[in-house]
Amino acid sequence: MTVLHLKGVSRTHGTGENLVHALVDADLTIEAGELVAIMGPSGSGKSTLLNLAGGLDAPTSGEVLVEGTVLASLNKKRLAALRRRSVGYVFQDYNLVPSLTAAENAALPLELDGLSAGKARKLALAALEEVGLDAKQADRFPDEISGGQAQRVAIARALIGERRLVLADEPTGALDSHTGEEVLKLLRRRCDAGAAGLLVTHDARHAGWADRVVFLRDGKIVDSSAPLAGADSLLEGAGS
Ligand SMILES: Nc1ncnc2c1ncn2[C@@H]1O[C@H](COP(=O)(O)OP(=O)(O)OP(=O)(O)O)[C@@H](O)[C@H]1O
Numbered sequence: 191m192t193v194l195h196l197k198g199v200s201r202t203h204g205t206g207e208n209l210v211h212a213l214v215d216a217d218l219t220i221e222a223g224e225l226v227a228i229m230g231p232s233g234s235g236k237s238t239l240l241n242l243a244g245g246l247d248a249p250t251s252g253e254v255l256v257e258g259t260v261l262a263s264l265n266k267k268r269l270a271a272l273r274r275r276s277v278g279y280v281f282q283d284y285n286l287v288p289s290l291t292a293a294e295n296a297a298l299p300l301e302l303d304g305l306s307a308g309k310a311r312k313l314a315l316a317a318l319e320e321v322g323l324d325a326k327q328a329d330r331f332p333d334e335i336s337g338g339q340a341q342r343v344a345i346a347r348a349l350i351g352e353r354r355l356v357l358a359d360e361p362t363g364a365l366d367s368h369t370g371e372e373v374l375k376l377l378r379r380r381c382d383a384g385a386a387g388l389l390v391t392h393d394a395r396h397a398g399w400a401d402r403v404v405f406l407r408d409g410k411i412v413d414s415s416a417p418l419a420g421a422d423s424l425l426e427g428a429g430s
Contacts, residue, residue, distance in 0.1 A: 192255075193354050193386035195218075195254070195258075196216050196253075197255070198215050199216045199251075199252035200252055201242060201247065201250050212238040213238045216235075216409075218411065220386040222384050225381040225399060227396070227400035228404050228405075229394070230406030234406040237359055237390065243256075245261045245272065257354065275303060276354050278353035280358040284332075284344040290332075292331075292339075294314070297310035297311055299350060317350040321343075323339060349380055353385060356377060356381070356388070358377060358387070360391060361373050361377070362374065374396055
Protein backbone atom coordinates (compact mmCIF):
# COMPACT_ATOMS: atom_id res chain seq x y z
CA MET A 191 0.00 0.00 0.00
CA THR A 192 1.27 3.45 -0.92
CA VAL A 193 1.45 5.67 2.16
CA LEU A 194 3.12 8.75 0.68
CA HIS A 195 2.92 9.92 -2.90
CA LEU A 196 4.49 13.14 -4.18
CA LYS A 197 3.34 13.92 -7.71
CA GLY A 198 5.32 16.58 -9.55
CA VAL A 199 5.71 18.61 -6.37
CA SER A 200 7.41 22.01 -6.54
CA ARG A 201 7.83 24.67 -3.86
CA THR A 202 9.13 28.14 -4.51
CA HIS A 203 9.71 30.95 -2.04
CA GLY A 204 9.74 34.67 -2.77
CA THR A 205 9.36 36.43 -6.11
CA GLY A 206 11.46 38.14 -8.79
CA GLU A 207 15.13 38.35 -7.89
CA ASN A 208 14.42 36.63 -4.57
CA LEU A 209 12.74 33.60 -6.13
CA VAL A 210 14.09 30.36 -4.64
CA HIS A 211 13.23 26.96 -6.09
CA ALA A 212 13.33 24.94 -2.87
CA LEU A 213 11.88 21.81 -4.50
CA VAL A 214 11.48 21.17 -8.23
CA ASP A 215 9.04 18.70 -9.76
CA ALA A 216 9.63 15.96 -7.20
CA ASP A 217 8.08 12.53 -7.73
CA LEU A 218 8.34 10.09 -4.86
CA THR A 219 6.34 7.10 -3.66
CA ILE A 220 6.82 5.36 -0.33
CA GLU A 221 5.07 2.09 0.41
CA ALA A 222 4.08 0.72 3.80
CA GLY A 223 7.07 -1.07 5.29
CA GLU A 224 9.63 1.10 3.52
CA LEU A 225 12.18 3.43 5.06
CA VAL A 226 13.56 5.99 2.63
CA ALA A 227 16.54 8.23 3.41
CA ILE A 228 16.90 11.69 1.91
CA MET A 229 20.41 13.00 1.49
CA GLY A 230 21.84 16.08 -0.13
CA PRO A 231 23.93 19.18 0.51
CA SER A 232 22.73 21.98 2.78
CA GLY A 233 19.96 23.97 1.10
CA SER A 234 19.12 21.21 -1.39
CA GLY A 235 15.49 20.98 -0.26
CA LYS A 236 15.47 18.08 2.23
CA SER A 237 13.50 19.84 4.98
CA THR A 238 11.20 21.36 2.36
CA LEU A 239 10.37 17.89 1.07
CA LEU A 240 9.75 16.59 4.59
CA ASN A 241 7.51 19.54 5.52
CA LEU A 242 5.47 19.08 2.35
CA ALA A 243 5.12 15.34 3.01
CA GLY A 244 3.80 16.04 6.50
CA GLY A 245 1.39 18.78 5.43
CA LEU A 246 3.28 21.41 7.41
CA ASP A 247 3.77 23.30 4.16
CA ALA A 248 1.84 23.32 0.88
CA PRO A 249 3.33 22.88 -2.61
CA THR A 250 3.35 25.70 -5.15
CA SER A 251 2.38 23.07 -7.73
CA GLY A 252 1.86 19.32 -7.79
CA GLU A 253 0.10 17.09 -5.27
CA VAL A 254 0.97 15.40 -1.99
CA LEU A 255 -1.11 12.35 -1.10
CA VAL A 256 -1.02 10.62 2.28
CA GLU A 257 -2.76 7.25 2.24
CA GLY A 258 -4.51 8.28 -0.96
CA THR A 259 -5.82 11.63 0.34
CA VAL A 260 -4.71 14.75 -1.49
CA LEU A 261 -3.61 17.04 1.35
CA ALA A 262 -4.67 20.17 -0.55
CA SER A 263 -8.24 18.86 -0.65
CA LEU A 264 -8.54 19.02 3.15
CA ASN A 265 -9.62 22.05 5.12
CA LYS A 266 -7.41 23.18 8.01
CA LYS A 267 -9.25 21.13 10.62
CA ARG A 268 -9.18 17.90 8.62
CA LEU A 269 -5.55 18.42 7.67
CA ALA A 270 -4.66 18.87 11.36
CA ALA A 271 -6.58 15.69 12.23
CA LEU A 272 -4.81 13.70 9.50
CA ARG A 273 -1.46 15.01 10.72
CA ARG A 274 -2.22 13.98 14.31
CA ARG A 275 -3.49 10.53 13.41
CA SER A 276 -1.37 9.46 10.48
CA VAL A 277 1.85 11.45 10.58
CA GLY A 278 4.59 11.31 13.18
CA TYR A 279 7.21 14.03 12.96
CA VAL A 280 10.58 14.07 14.71
CA PHE A 281 12.01 17.57 14.51
CA GLN A 282 15.70 18.44 14.67
CA ASP A 283 15.21 20.40 17.89
CA TYR A 284 12.77 17.95 19.60
CA ASN A 285 10.04 20.59 20.06
CA LEU A 286 9.05 19.28 23.48
CA VAL A 287 6.70 21.43 25.56
CA PRO A 288 8.80 22.50 28.59
CA SER A 289 5.85 22.67 31.01
CA LEU A 290 4.77 19.07 30.31
CA THR A 291 6.41 15.88 31.60
CA ALA A 292 7.90 13.33 29.19
CA ALA A 293 4.71 11.24 29.40
CA GLU A 294 2.49 14.29 28.85
CA ASN A 295 4.58 15.33 25.85
CA ALA A 296 4.33 11.86 24.34
CA ALA A 297 0.59 11.73 25.01
CA LEU A 298 -0.11 15.16 23.55
CA PRO A 299 -1.18 14.10 20.02
CA LEU A 300 -3.62 11.56 21.48
CA GLU A 301 -5.14 14.03 23.93
CA LEU A 302 -5.49 16.62 21.18
CA ASP A 303 -7.34 13.94 19.30
CA GLY A 304 -9.85 13.54 22.11
CA LEU A 305 -8.55 10.45 23.92
CA SER A 306 -9.07 10.52 27.70
CA ALA A 307 -6.04 11.53 29.77
CA GLY A 308 -5.90 8.08 31.41
CA LYS A 309 -5.85 6.14 28.15
CA ALA A 310 -3.41 8.59 26.58
CA ARG A 311 -1.04 8.20 29.54
CA LYS A 312 -1.15 4.43 29.31
CA LEU A 313 -0.22 4.52 25.63
CA ALA A 314 2.42 7.18 26.31
CA LEU A 315 4.09 5.02 28.96
CA ALA A 316 4.14 2.10 26.51
CA ALA A 317 5.62 4.32 23.77
CA LEU A 318 8.26 5.63 26.18
CA GLU A 319 9.11 2.11 27.25
CA GLU A 320 9.56 1.21 23.57
CA VAL A 321 12.26 3.90 23.35
CA GLY A 322 13.89 2.78 26.60
CA LEU A 323 12.47 5.25 29.14
CA ASP A 324 10.97 3.90 32.37
CA ALA A 325 7.99 5.16 34.40
CA LYS A 326 10.21 7.28 36.66
CA GLN A 327 11.78 9.07 33.68
CA ALA A 328 8.31 9.48 32.18
CA ASP A 329 7.35 11.87 34.96
CA ARG A 330 10.35 14.17 34.51
CA PHE A 331 10.20 17.51 32.72
CA PRO A 332 12.31 18.23 29.60
CA ASP A 333 14.84 20.28 31.62
CA GLU A 334 15.33 17.35 34.02
CA ILE A 335 16.43 14.85 31.36
CA SER A 336 19.44 14.58 29.05
CA GLY A 337 19.43 15.58 25.38
CA GLY A 338 19.43 11.94 24.39
CA GLN A 339 16.43 11.23 26.59
CA ALA A 340 14.60 14.28 25.22
CA GLN A 341 15.19 12.96 21.73
CA ARG A 342 13.71 9.61 22.78
CA VAL A 343 10.63 11.39 24.10
CA ALA A 344 10.30 13.15 20.73
CA ILE A 345 10.54 9.79 18.97
CA ALA A 346 7.94 8.26 21.31
CA ARG A 347 5.61 11.16 20.52
CA ALA A 348 6.14 10.59 16.79
CA LEU A 349 5.51 6.85 17.03
CA ILE A 350 2.59 6.86 19.45
CA GLY A 351 -0.75 5.57 18.19
CA GLU A 352 -1.13 4.22 14.69
CA ARG A 353 1.02 6.66 12.77
CA ARG A 354 1.60 5.21 9.36
CA LEU A 355 3.93 7.90 8.07
CA VAL A 356 6.96 8.77 10.19
CA LEU A 357 9.04 11.77 9.14
CA ALA A 358 12.38 12.36 10.80
CA ASP A 359 14.65 15.35 10.18
CA GLU A 360 18.16 14.46 11.35
CA PRO A 361 16.73 12.63 14.37
CA THR A 362 20.15 11.60 15.61
CA GLY A 363 21.62 15.12 15.53
CA ALA A 364 22.29 15.61 19.24
CA LEU A 365 22.90 11.98 20.12
CA ASP A 366 26.07 10.00 20.66
CA SER A 367 26.58 7.36 18.01
CA HIS A 368 25.27 4.49 20.15
CA THR A 369 22.01 6.28 21.03
CA GLY A 370 21.75 7.45 17.42
CA GLU A 371 21.86 3.87 16.22
CA GLU A 372 19.18 2.94 18.76
CA VAL A 373 16.90 5.65 17.38
CA LEU A 374 17.42 4.39 13.84
CA LYS A 375 16.69 0.86 14.97
CA LEU A 376 13.37 2.09 16.39
CA LEU A 377 12.51 3.78 13.12
CA ARG A 378 13.48 0.67 11.20
CA ARG A 379 11.39 -1.52 13.51
CA ARG A 380 8.35 0.71 13.09
CA CYS A 381 8.71 0.54 9.30
CA ASP A 382 9.13 -3.24 9.45
CA ALA A 383 5.83 -3.26 11.37
CA GLY A 384 4.10 -1.50 8.46
CA ALA A 385 4.76 2.24 8.68
CA ALA A 386 6.37 4.26 5.91
CA GLY A 387 9.40 6.29 7.00
CA LEU A 388 11.24 9.25 5.56
CA LEU A 389 14.57 10.08 7.17
CA VAL A 390 16.68 13.14 6.40
CA THR A 391 20.30 12.43 7.18
CA HIS A 392 23.79 13.62 6.30
CA ASP A 393 25.32 10.36 7.43
CA ALA A 394 25.73 7.60 4.86
CA ARG A 395 25.93 5.03 7.67
CA HIS A 396 22.51 6.09 8.89
CA ALA A 397 21.17 5.92 5.34
CA GLY A 398 22.32 2.30 5.47
CA TRP A 399 19.24 1.55 7.59
CA ALA A 400 16.99 2.65 4.73
CA ASP A 401 15.63 0.57 1.87
CA ARG A 402 16.36 3.39 -0.56
CA VAL A 403 18.25 6.65 -0.64
CA VAL A 404 16.86 9.65 -2.48
CA PHE A 405 19.45 12.25 -3.28
CA LEU A 406 18.56 15.92 -3.69
CA ARG A 407 20.55 18.69 -5.30
CA ASP A 408 19.30 22.23 -5.91
CA GLY A 409 15.75 21.12 -5.12
CA LYS A 410 15.80 18.26 -7.63
CA ILE A 411 15.80 14.53 -7.01
CA VAL A 412 18.97 13.60 -8.85
CA ASP A 413 19.28 9.97 -7.90
CA SER A 414 17.55 7.23 -6.02
CA SER A 415 19.17 3.98 -5.11
CA ALA A 416 19.40 1.16 -2.63
CA PRO A 417 21.88 2.24 0.09
CA LEU A 418 24.15 -0.73 -0.40
CA ALA A 419 24.52 0.36 -4.02
CA GLY A 420 26.50 3.26 -2.64
CA ALA A 421 25.25 6.09 -0.49
CA ASP A 422 28.91 7.10 -0.24
CA SER A 423 29.35 7.28 -3.98
CA LEU A 424 26.20 9.36 -4.26
CA LEU A 425 27.64 11.84 -1.77
CA GLU A 426 30.90 12.03 -3.69
CA GLY A 427 28.92 12.69 -6.85
CA ALA A 428 27.34 15.76 -5.29
CA GLY A 429 30.68 17.16 -4.23
CA SER A 430 29.39 17.96 -0.76
N1 LIG B 1 10.64 30.10 4.16
C1 LIG B 1 11.58 30.23 3.23
N2 LIG B 1 11.77 31.39 2.57
C2 LIG B 1 12.73 31.54 1.62
N3 LIG B 1 13.56 30.54 1.26
C3 LIG B 1 13.43 29.37 1.88
C4 LIG B 1 12.44 29.14 2.90
N4 LIG B 1 12.54 27.85 3.33
C5 LIG B 1 13.55 27.31 2.63
N5 LIG B 1 14.09 28.20 1.76
C6 LIG B 1 15.19 27.97 0.80
O1 LIG B 1 14.90 26.78 0.10
C7 LIG B 1 16.08 26.03 -0.15
C8 LIG B 1 15.90 24.63 0.43
O2 LIG B 1 15.89 24.71 1.87
P1 LIG B 1 15.78 23.44 2.82
O3 LIG B 1 15.75 23.94 4.22
O4 LIG B 1 14.68 22.59 2.35
O5 LIG B 1 17.17 22.70 2.54
P2 LIG B 1 17.85 21.51 3.33
O6 LIG B 1 18.41 20.59 2.31
O7 LIG B 1 16.93 20.96 4.33
O8 LIG B 1 19.05 22.25 4.06
P3 LIG B 1 19.83 21.88 5.45
O9 LIG B 1 20.55 20.58 5.20
O10 LIG B 1 20.76 23.02 5.63
O11 LIG B 1 18.79 21.78 6.53
C9 LIG B 1 17.22 26.82 0.46
O12 LIG B 1 17.79 27.60 -0.55
C10 LIG B 1 16.53 27.68 1.49
O13 LIG B 1 17.25 28.88 1.69
